Amino acid sequence: MAFDPTPAERGVYHGGRLKGAECTWDAKGSRVDNVVVLASRGVGASCRCPTMPLCRPETCSSGNGGESTFLNLLFIKGGRETMFIKSASVSMSNEGTTYSRPKGNIQFLNSVPSFQPSGMDSHHPSPEYSSLLLAGPRAGALKQAHARIIVTGHSRSLPFITKLATLAVAAGAAPYAHLLATSHPAPDSFLFSSLTRAAAHHGLPVAAIAFYRSLLSAALPFSSFTFTAVAKACADLSAIRTGTAIHAHSIVLGFGSDRFVLTSLLVLYSKCGQLGVARKLFDAIRDRGVVAWNAMISGYEQNGLAERGIEVYREMQAAKAVPDSMTFVATLSACAQAGALDLGREVEKRIVSERMDISVFLGSALVNMYARCGVVDKARRWFDALQERNVVTWTSMIAGYGMHGHGHEAIKLFHLMRREGPPPNHVTFVAVLSACAHAGLVMEGRDAFDCMKRIYGLVPRVEHYCSMVDMFGRAGLLDEAMQFISDYMPGEPGPEVWTAVLGACKMHKNFILGVEVAERLIALEPENPSYHVLLSNIYALSGKMHHVEKVRNTMIKRRLKKQIGFSLIELGGTSHLFRMGEKSHPQTTEIYQYLEELIHRISAAGYMPETESVLHELEEEEREGALRYHSEKLAVAYGLMMSVGSTTPIRVIKNLRICGDCHLAIKFMSAVENREIVVRDKHRFHHFKDGKCSCLEYW
DNA sequence: ATAGGGTTAG
Known part of the structure; x- marks a missing residue:
């Protein structure tokens, strides 16, 4: 031929x-x-x-x-x-x-x-x-x-x-x-659009943008398909400037109300952290499909605004839009982040009653939701029941054990994973090492760190070094922590590592090293308020109150604000947020009264306030009674007050670490009220029961 | 004749 x-x-x-x-x-x-x-x-x-x-x-x-x-x-x-x-x-x-x-x-x-x-x-x-x-x-x-x-x-x-x-x-x-x-003598628009899409879908976002430009320079007509693809490429690159230009281009060419284009742009803005714009686009989509809903829920969740994501899920229900499995995956993740166990259970019921196919994604989301909402055994039941488990599923479960201080369970599951599961990855090892750190399993942690490098060829990252330092530090092995840093860490350790050292100094009252490390951290990042708080804590613990004042004054002068702590409690499907000294709740008077009585009763049982926990508060009025009205105490008191006579555990989520005094007080509360109280703080879970906490003071 | 759309878990 x-x-x-x-x-x-x-x-x-x-x-x-x-x-x-x-x-x-x-x-x-x-x-x-x-x-x-x-x-x-x-x-x-x-x-x-x-x-x-x-x-x-x-x-x-x-x-x-x-x-x-x-x-x-x-x-x-x-x-x-x-x-x-x-x-x-x-x-x-x-x-x-x-x-x-x-x-x-x-x-x-x-x-x-x-x-x-x-x-x-x-x-x-x-x-x-x-x-x-x-x-x-x-x-x-x-x-x-x-x-x-x-x-x-x-x-x-x-x-x-x-x-x-x-x-x-x-x-x-x-x-x-x-x-x-x-x-080709006459390439058409379809050809370049297809290439743009293929590149965007196969991890070649730069090439996708190049194909889009080829289309531009070949003066071929655009279609909405081109824009969905190139918007995804920009989203993957977090290329907000190029993305905005493409957004403008799409409007100029008349695709400004195409729901596919709008949804892909929604994702672009949400991946770039511009949720306001994302929400505007979402609201602008007429006849929004399930994908737009999912993208909006997930957008909020990924940006740490799980509650907003949950609101969108509720809106979706009200709008009678039909959810799919991705809706549930995104919503379960939001529940996991927000600690919204009730909604998580509701979603689970829907999944089960609709006989939905449980994909690895959905299965992992369920395991993750239960683990992070404090119901580890339920997480494990799902884990065991799943048809398919991948590295994420295993890691979620291991991390779940770790968060609850079940270090041995975490290690056991990790060994099982090594025998019959998928190869662990970086995230798995973060979970394993942090489980060891939270359970005092120093030897096991060392083994895991070694096996990570030797057997799996994974190069440790900052978070692994941090976990190791944290592990040594918590166990009181400060010398070994420092030794580890100098022996194993390549290059100059970053602030994350020093923060871990500092935490250990505070825990074990090593003031000399603590002050040194804190000052080094402040020199490294002078604008970060948490280092000042840590330094003032160290001074307070060592009784150097004039130094505390100095740090406090520096912070005020530099206008550095300490991160505001809050606690959440979910009752009857609504979550209630408390900040320290919060007075905006409609039942404020009753709550404070109940808390006062509670403190009275636990004091009778032997509770003595741990005043050192309060010394870092910045303002005088905050110090006044600050300890009494910490957000976690308010939330727990509210939970107890609203469920007198019930035996279901009280569940509270705190955004920061629980303070020493609250930890002690809640132990007493669990005894005098004969209730199980579960508090999730920034790092782990505390299960309070019969005057004891599952963390065994190890946090 | 003809080749496709946007969203997911640690």
């Missing part, structure tokens, strides 16, 4: 026979033993333009393209077998033409009956199209399929080229795909 080369191909043919080539070919390309040249110029290695990685040299203004031309050669041998020799390249420059011989062995990739072109059949894809599908996202096989397409005369067919190029992108070969697109 006749071979009708594209202009790019023709240019190569005119170049004549390539010296040194081991194959012969003719201009018709109709015979066996031919070399088909897939040609273009200045793509890939020859054009290293930083602004437009995939631009053509002639449109590249940076001036560093177009000096040499690379040719990719496809060697084709006809007959019953198709043979592909690793692509060779020809470089043509002012110094002359050089030819590099193909390296490697001749590969017989697949057998094909013949090179006879066949007509397209809508019911049965042609052998050429089949060979594309068969090749899948593998660069080598695709090049071979490509050779076939050229020889059989389909190289101008846009469906073929589009399929080929999108598969090439999926194989990670974006430059090759770009070459295919630009060497």
Whole structure:
């Protein structure tokens, strides 16, 4: 059959026979033993333009393209077998033409009956199209399929080229795909849109943006598909500036109210932390699909605004929109973050009653929700019941044990994972090490750290070093913590590591080292209020009250505000938020009265306020009674007051670490009220029962 | 004739 080369191909043919080539070919390309040249110029290695990685040299203004031309050669041998020799390249420059011989062995990739072109059949894809599908996202096989397409005369067919190029992108070969697109005599909008989408979906966001620009410079029409894809690429890169430009472009071209485009832009803004804009877009979507709802819930959740995400879920119910499994995954994550156990259970009921298929995502979300809402055994029951478990599922469960101080369970599960689960990753080891730190399992932690490097080849990151230092520190092994830092940590330790050391100094009352470390931290990040608070804590503990004053004054002078603590309690599906000294709750008077009585009763039982916990408060009036009205005490008192006579545990979530005095007081409360009280603080769970806490003072 | 849309777990 006749071979009708594209202009790019023709240019190569005119170049004549390539010296040194081991194959012969003719201009018709109709015979066996031919070399088909897939040609273009200045793509890939020859054009290293930083602004437009995939631009053509002639449109590249940076001036560093177009000096040499690379040719990719496809060697084709006809007959019953198709043979592909690793692509060779020809470089043509002012110094002359050089030819590099193909390296490697001749590969017989697949057998094909013949090179006879066949007509397209809508019911049965042609052998050429089949060979594309068969090749899948593998660069080598695709090049071979490509050779076939050229020889059989389909190289101008846009469906073929589009399929080929999108598969090439999926194989990670974006430059090759770009070459295919630009060497086509008349590439269309669909082709570039498909490439943009493929690149955005296969972790090549930079290439996706480049394809979008190709479309722009080729003056081809845009479609909403292009925008959904390129918006995703920007979202993945957190490229808010490019993203905003694309947003504007989409409006100019009349896609401003397309729900797909709007949803993808919603995700863009939410991934860039601009939730206000995201919400505006969400509100602007008429007939919003389930995906928009899901994106909004997840957007809030990912940005730490789980309560807002839960509100959106409620709105969704009110709007009678039909949720899908992703809705539940996102909502369960929000529940996990907010500690909204009631809603989590409600979602679980829906999932079960609707006989929904429990995917790994949904299953992990359930495990995670129960673990982080303080019901570890339920988390484990789901974990055991799941059909499919992956590294995230295992890690969630291990982290769940760790958070509750069940270090041995965490280690046991980790060993089980090593035997019959997926290979652990970085996050798994954070969970394992932190479980060891919270349970005082120093030896096990050391083993895990060692095995992480030796067996799994994982390079420890800051968070692993922190966990190790934290572990030594909590166990009172400050010398070993310092030794570990100097022996194992490459480079200068960052503030995170020193914070861990400082926490240990505070816990074990090592004032000299503590002050030194705190001052180092303040020098490192003078604007961070938490270091000042830690320093003043250290001074307070060592009785140097004039130093406390000094730190306090520095903070006031620099306008540094300590992070405000709050506690949440969920009752009857609504969550109530308390801040220290909170007086805005409608039942304020009763709550304070109840708390007073409670304090009276626990004092009778032997409770003595731990005054040192209050010394870091900044304002005088905050000190007055601050200890009595810490947010966690208010929340617990409210919970007890509202459920007198009940036996269900009281559950409270605190955003910061629980303070020493509250910890003591709640232990007493659990005894005098004979109630189980569960408090989740920033780092872990505390299960109070019969005057004891599950953390065994280890936090 | 013909090749597709936006969202998920630690």
